[in-house]
Structures are given as structure tokens and as C-alpha cells.
Amino acid sequence: MLQLLFVRDLAWVPSIDGVVWTLEIEAKFYVLMLLLAGPLRAGRIWPLILTAFALLCLTVGAVSLPGWLKSGEPIYQFLYGMTLSAQMMCFMFIGTAFNFYYRGLISLRLTIISAILFFLALAAQWPIGTIQLLYVSGLTSYAIAAIVFALAFIWRGKAQQPWPGLNWLANISYPLYVIHAVAGWALMRMALDAGWGLGPVLTLGFSFGFLAAVALHYWVERPTQALGKRLAARLGASSARPIAMNR
Secondary structure (H helix, E strand, O other): OOOOOOOHHHHOOOOOOOOHHHHHHHHHHHHHHHHOHHHHHHOOOHHHHHHHHHHHHHHHHHHOOOHHHOOOOHHHHHHHHHHHHHHHHHHHHHHHHHHHHHOOOOOHHHHHHHHHHHHHHHHHHHHHOOOHHHHHHHHHHHHHHHHHHHHHHHOHHHOOOOOHHHHHHHHHHHHHHHHOOHHHHHHHHHHHHOOOOHHHHHHHHHHHHHHHHHHHHHHHHHHHHHHHHHHHHHHHHHHHHHHHHHO
């Protein structure tokens, strides 16, 4: 149940695969965005900056707890378990700042300043958090990723229509990321135990990963996305009626 609810990290329960940790952060980010729904809709960046500072304080506070609280106490488990999500959510705020600019809600100057502040909040937490051993390589990779994203955003209007095959790969990329690991590894291990050679095992792994990703994309991802958009449109319409009536 902890795995399904994406909170197993807060209870220090070992993960059942190698990719779910990113989904755990994503789920917490969505909850945080729900709490910040008002500023998000209005395009107010300062509440996000204050939230990033609060997340930084959470990480600093968690690693600064007195020794008697670091012996398996639930409060320490929860706080220290939150530190990885805290630092990564600061990085995710960079995309939120660009979203505000894309919607015409903040200036380019404020977007750049906010993005730098969010990255600094990430950088300040990394050397004291749960993945501090990856400080140099990880922070370098994230800096490069942020720069590539910013450049792609700036030049988005100049991009030509990509090759259709690249679009298809992009469409199935998320389900491929989700499904390839545990199920693919288990299938390849069973094939190895059955005496298959390296070539057939790799072929099996790739074939399973892509076929499963296609199935997830067309039978799960697209229908649930469509359902979510219908629900969002319905909720948006219902919330807009009282505003129109008040006006």
C-alpha cells in the first residue's frame, strides 16, 4: 500500500523497483501544486519562491535534528525521507516559472531570476540530502538539463516538424520508462535461466518493453488523459459559474 500511494520513502520502506522514486516525487509535487492552486492560476511567483525557501529549511532542519531524534524515530524518518522530494521539487519549480512566462503572467527577467533561485535552492540541499554522494555529477547533469530546456523553450517557434517516428517514440516514452524496469528485468532473467543466449534475451527485453509501452499508451494513458481533461473541463466550468454570477 505504501508503494501504491507513493509514500514508502517517508516510512523508509525499500523500493520494489528502480524507477518509482521519481514518481514518488512527482506525486508529492502534484499535492503541493494543489495546495498552491490559487497562486498558480494567478501567476504569482513569490509564493513559489517562499515555498522553495521553506523546502530548503525543511532539508536543513531534518539534517540538523539532535542526535536522539536520529535513531529511527518516526519524525526523523518522515523529515529526512522528505529531503529528496524537497530538493527535486525546487528544481521542478523552474518549469513552473517558464509556464508563467509562457502564459504571459510574468516577465522574462523575473522568469530568469526565479529559475536561478530555484536552482540555487536545489544546489544548497544536494550536498546534505539523501543523495549527497552524487552532488557533483548530479548537479552538473541537472544544470545541463535546465539549460537545454531553456534553450528549447526560447527556440520553440523555430522548430521544424520532427520525423513522425520521433513523435511516436515521444508518445510512448513515459510508459516505456515506467514498464521497462522490473517486468523487463524479470522476463530477461527467466529467459537466461532457461538457457537463452545474450542476443535472444536482449531481443526479448527490447520487444517486451516497446510492446508493453505501446499497449499502456493506447489502452491506459490516452484514455485516462482524455478522462482527466473532461473532468478538468467540467470542474473548470462549474467553478467559473459562481464567478460569472458574482460579476
